[in-house]
Amino acid sequence: MAPAVGSKSDDDQLQSTGRQENQGAYVCGINDLKLRPYKLPESLRPEQVRVRIKAVGICGSDVHYLKYLKVGAYEVKEPMVIGHESAGVVEEVGSQVRHLAPGDRVALEPGVPCWKCSFCREGLYNLCPDMAFFATPPVHGSLADQVVHPAELCYKLPDGVSLEEGAMCEPLSVGVHACRRAQVSPETRVLIIGGGAIGLVTMLVARAFGSPRIIVADTHSERLTSAKEMGADETVLVSRNPEEMEKEIEEIRKKMGGPIDVSCDCVGSTKSLTTCLEITRSAGRVCVVGMRETDMTLPIITAISR
Numbered sequence: 001m002a003p004a005v006g007s008k009s010d011d012d013q014l015q016s017t018g019r020q021e022n023q024g025a026y027v028c029g030i031n032d033l034k035l036r037p038y039k040l041p042e043s044l045r046p047e048q049v050r051v052r053i054k055a056v057g058i059c060g061s062d063v064h065y066l067k068y069l070k071v072g073a074y075e076v077k078e079p080m081v082i083g084h085e086s087a088g089v090v091e092e093v094g095s096q097v098r099h100l101a102p103g104d105r106v107a108l109e110p111g112v113p114c115w116k117c118s119f120c121r122e123g124l125y126n127l128c129p130d131m132a133f134f135a136t137p138p139v140h141g142s143l144a145d146q147v148v149h150p151a152e153l154c155y156k157l158p159d160g161v162s163l164e165e166g167a168m169c170e171p172l173s174v175g176v177h178a179c180r181r182a183q184v185s186p187e188t189r190v191l192i193i194g195g196g197a198i199g200l201v202t203m204l205v206a207r208a209f210g211s212p213r214i215i216v217a218d219t220h221s222e223r224l225t226s227a228k229e230m231g232a233d234e235t236v237l238v239s240r241n242p243e244e245m246e247k248e249i250e251e252i253r254k255k256m257g258g259p260i261d262v263s264c265d266c267v268g269s270t271k272s273l274t275t276c277l278e279i280t281r282s283a284g285r286v287c288v289v290g291m292r293e294t295d296m297t298l299p300i301i302t303a304i305s306r
Contacts, residue, residue: 024081024144027065038081038144046096049151051106055167056143057085060196062135072294074137083143084110084134087157087166097151106154107166108142110134174198174289175205182262182287186210189256193238193275194266194290195223200230202264202289207231215256217248217275242271249279260284268292274299282306 024038044050061071062082069076090104100106113120113128120128135141157166179202184190190206192199195218203214216227217236224235234255238248253260261284263276268290276286277299286303 020145022145024140025083026079027069027076027082028079030069031066033066033082034079036079038140040146040148044092044094044148046094047151048094048148049090049097049100049106049154050092050146050148051088051108051154052091052146053086053088053142053144054105054163055087056083057167057171058083059085059171062141062143065135071136072291076137078138080135080137081140081142081144082135083141084136085167085170086110086134086142086147087163087169088147089163090154091146093151100151100154100156105157105163105166107157107169108134108147108149109153109155110142110170112150112153168201171197172201172205175201175203178202178264178287178289179205179209182264182285184209184211184262186212188261189213189258190215191252191256191260191263191276191279192216192232192266193263193272194218195220195227195235196266198289199223199264199266200227202266203227203232204230206262206264211262213256213258215252217252238275240269240271242274245271245275245278249275252279262287264289266290270296270298277303 022038022040023035026034026036028034064071065076065082087107090100090102090106092102093100111126111131111133113125114130117128117130119125132139175198184206188211190211192203192214195216199216203216206214213233215234215236216224216232217238218224219238219240221237224237227235236248236252236255259281260279261281263280264287265273265276266289269292273288273296280286
């Protein structure tokens, strides 16, 4: 039998607001996902809004929690609502909320910082040590009928952006952050290792930032087909075998047709990051995006010297 996590009675989860009972999708054990009542606050704080969720993306972390009950150091010990890529429609606003009104369509930023620490005061609120992030134990996520969230972390969607596209703002922001950190520009040739969802949005953002040439490498040919259809100039099928790396680097360099200014590792493995460190030109930039392996052995002296 697959292990289960601690449980609370359904009575403890019931809404007491008089509204229709709120439901959430809970990870209750390995490969055990259940719809259960999800209790919301009886009343909003002045700065909060209540949002009816209409679209939620399924992230790799959601799948990992469902399959293993863990992602890195975070472990599901009690039933937890999953989901953090979300958009919906505002149903109620707190007394101090002025920029949103019931009926507004919004994308939700999933991380709620403290707003008081030195990182928050510097504008680096993503590094807040007290961050409460959707679907990161013990914080519940957004794959539910409704959630309550700070209004300032709900962003009104333009009329031309669908709710499904609004839900994709969160993974898209990963690509934006990566390309900003790597200083991608119209003079930047970019290699992206990893053609999954994050690799593809990073590719799209790199193109939007003006990159004239982008290569995507992956171990799955179907992902490379998608990358090509979405605008990659070239693709390279690679393996997981470290002994193949030298040959793969040669092929990537040949297809790039010039120095590789930026490499984005959207996998997070020893082989993918080593490839980036070896192939990027001196004074170039390597951006680590993926987080597959916790510990790696890397050619750090080679990287430092270049």
